[in-house]
Amino acid sequence: MNNQNHQLLLLIKALFFITFISLTDASSRDAAILVRVKSSKLQDPLHKLDDWIESAQNAPCNWTGISCYAHNQDVVSINLAGFNVSGEFPVDFCRISSLRNLDISFNSVGGRITSNSMSLCSHLVSLNLSNNNFIGGLPEFPVQFLNLTILDLSCNNFSGDIPASFVNLPKLQFLSLGSNLLNGSIPEFLSDLTELTQLVLSVNPFRPSPLPANIGRLTRLEALISASTNLVGEIPESVGDLISMKIFDVSQNNLSEKIPESIGKLKNVVQIELYENQLSGELPDTFSNLISLLRFDASENNLTGKIPQSLACLPLESLHLNDNFLEGEIPEVLALSPNLIELRLFNNRLSGVLPENLGKNSDLEEIDVSNNNLEGPLPQNLCYRKKLQYLILFGNRVSGKIPDSYGECSSLIYVRIQENELSGVVPDGLWSFSDLEYIEFANNRLEGSIPPSISKTLEQLLISGNKFSGELPAEICDLQELRKFDSSRNQLSGELPACITKLKHLQELHIQGNRFTGEIPKSVAGWGELTQLDLSENQFSGDIPAELGDLPVLTSLNLSNNLLSGEIPVELTKLKFNEFNVSNNRLQGEIPLGFDTKFFLSSLMGNPDLCSSDLRPFPPCSRSKPVRFVLVVVLSVLAFILVVSFAWLLIKTNNLIIFGSKNLESWKITSFQRVGFDEEQVVASLTHENLIGTGGSGQVYRVTLKNGQTVAAKRLWEPKGLAESEALFRSEIETLGRIRHANIVRLLFSCLSKDFKVLVYNYMENGSLGDVLYGEKGGVLLDWPKRLAIAKGAAQGLAYLHHDCVPAIIHRDVKSNNILLDEEFKPKVADFGLAKMLKHDAMESNVEVMSRIAGSYGYIAPEYGYTMKITEKSDVYSFGVVLMELITGKRPNNPSFGENKNIVKWVTEIALSFPEQGSGNATGSIDVNSLDLILDPRMNPSTIEYRDVEKVLNVALSCTAELPTSRPSMRRVVELLKDHSPARSR
Structure with a gap:
């Protein structure tokens, strides 16, 4: 018996030794494959794979990114997600026969994938190549992949068709091809992948295609995501057979006709997204059995009829049914x-x-x-x-x-x-x-009345056109975030609280048409951001405060129809007014030089004691008549000689570059603001000497006028082959001319002729954000507080366009060069709506023109390449790029990012490598050293508030989300830049 036990023990030892040798050989072989692929196919700039050393104990099962079976130490999973590796598709990983899961998502791996290489991976269960730089056609599957259940190829640059060889994936359950450049048709054979539970096709420029008619065969399908895929035609009746469906998203397409009644069979559906299509007819009254449905969005269609009871x-x-005809x-x-x-x-x-x-x-x-x-x-x-x-x-x-x-x-x-x-x-x-x-x-x-308990967090208080009465409470001065206050056309009375001038963020104050009395406050230095002040149609008395002339950005002042007396302060002539009105008061004395022009005539009337040397019908101011007569004659002669000489010189030298043989009478001029100069001054100054810039939409000239005011005049290019309607141009320009916001540059007037179109704006002393940010002194001039203020101001301007303009205006070319900075570095969004203005139905199929007017390289949202559609979420994406520029001080396509990378991919990858919040510091915020990887090194470190940087970074990442629906609205962006709450869409 002892001899038998001894022999059994020897057998067990032998088997163990053989097994050990076998395991050791397999581990060594797998380790060798891993190291070889790392060395020959991948670059690892963050050194995440430095522990891949063959001589290490328990190699490779204790290496970063490697998982093994517990019982035999065979490699089962390789997960390099977010490691910032680059190179080619590491197909040789598939030579590890035990490998089942391969994940290299969120990296910079690229190139083409050949069909031969993919055949090595037929034993995989899961393959994730998403968020990389792959190009060319989708990989072919020449042999059957009998085990593959998960295939994620989303967020790359794959193009062409979905290969027919996908039918060799009989057990496929998860298929994501979203956010690529696929431009074939959506194939009917997708209906043959009957094991699918999730199918993602969204954000691809497919040829106009219907949903597969037999889509209902996918009875196990739980999620169909096909937003922005150029779907056309009807939603097929067979969708009612998708009995496992939980998420059905075919939004942002061109689907038409009625919503099929069979949609009422989706008894397990939780979310239905049909918005931004061309669906028509009535909503079917067949929803009664959809007891799991939580979210339904059929907004922005052509639906009629009533909201069904079911x-x-x-x-x-x-429930979102907005923008229909219900x-x-x-x-x-x-x-x-x-x-x-x-x-x-x-x-x-x-x-x-x-x-x-x-x-x-x-x-x-x-x-x-x-x-x-x-x-x-x-x-x-x-x-x-x-x-x-x-x-x-x-x-x-x-x-x-x-x-x-x-x-x-x-x-x-x-x-x-x-x-x-x-x-x-x-x-x-x-x-x-x-x-x-x-x-x-x-x-x-x-x-x-307005109660003393008014909220201190208010930013806009708009109560015009009511019957509010009583005095303004002194507590209104506690509203330190107030930017716009409009209480016009009410019955408010009493004096303005003197402390109202301490509202340092106030941009617009409209209290016209009330019963206010007393004097206008003189200590107005606190109104550093005030652009519009309207105190008209009240009972204010006393002098016009000369201190108003020191307000740095005041462009609109209306004091008409009051009881004001004294002279018009000469200090007001320092301001660049779009609107100035002091009519119907008790003013007296000489009209200051600069206001004594025909442009301000109606704004001065109703003050019988005003006088002027030149402006009629105001009487002349008292001075020696003979001297005055001689002076008038001499000046008239000189003026005549100068005009004749100047005209002769221009014709002689052919300097009228803009007009050719045309004169100003052939121009149609539309003024949108009251201006203190002749339009002729601007038009005559559009010469080569005043040219300061040339862009995609035209040439920009810096024009200094006789009254000292400087304006920016843009002469628009005339699109070739486009018979642009004068009526349409004037109509849309007038829309732009009505925009009033402190963070949007003001359009003063337009000049229109047969061959040329000129827009005139206020001139911004510090040029564009791009000019300053990338100039030699960008780091010094723009410290972090200034950058944060620019981000907030520009966001407010865009939010105004999206949410407060009726109809809403989509900018379409948000970039740092279209955010101008005044003398105090306050931002003004410029060139807004120009692309929208120039886009007409005749241009819809012109890809070249569309690419020129719909954005700038580096700022264009990814979905534009797929759908040729621009929405407000496209502006949000571009603004996210601007935020990244403010943080990093780098242009959107800086060569330092590496091949096939832009600022969004570069910042996103680095952000993904940050330590998770809460690990390593007590505050739970991102580690300072991590943020320093992307911060502009030119900034003075003492000015940087890292919590604010983290906040802006999170907003930027949210704005540049791949899917438009995942991005916040600009209104939400404004909120997020003010607080520390997590981003979410609204």
């Missing part, structure tokens, strides 16, 4: 949903009253029903759960009093209820919530 009765979290009443049953958070029904034809119980049964955060035909009272319980943040219902006929319960809605941030028929007193609480940023009550019948 949809309204579902326990929805969000009519009828909002179903009362909608208010019963226990989940409803967002309700967006704006820009329809809805009528009736808002459901009485809306907000009572759910944590409602946002309601926007603006621009409909709603009437009746406001629901009492809209803020019953104290979660409402956005209350937007302007442009209706809502009437009655604002319920007292709204005065307890402390969660409110944004309130726009203007253009209704509301009456009575506003509950005190509604003025005073701690997070309130925006109030717009304009053009109702509201009354009462």
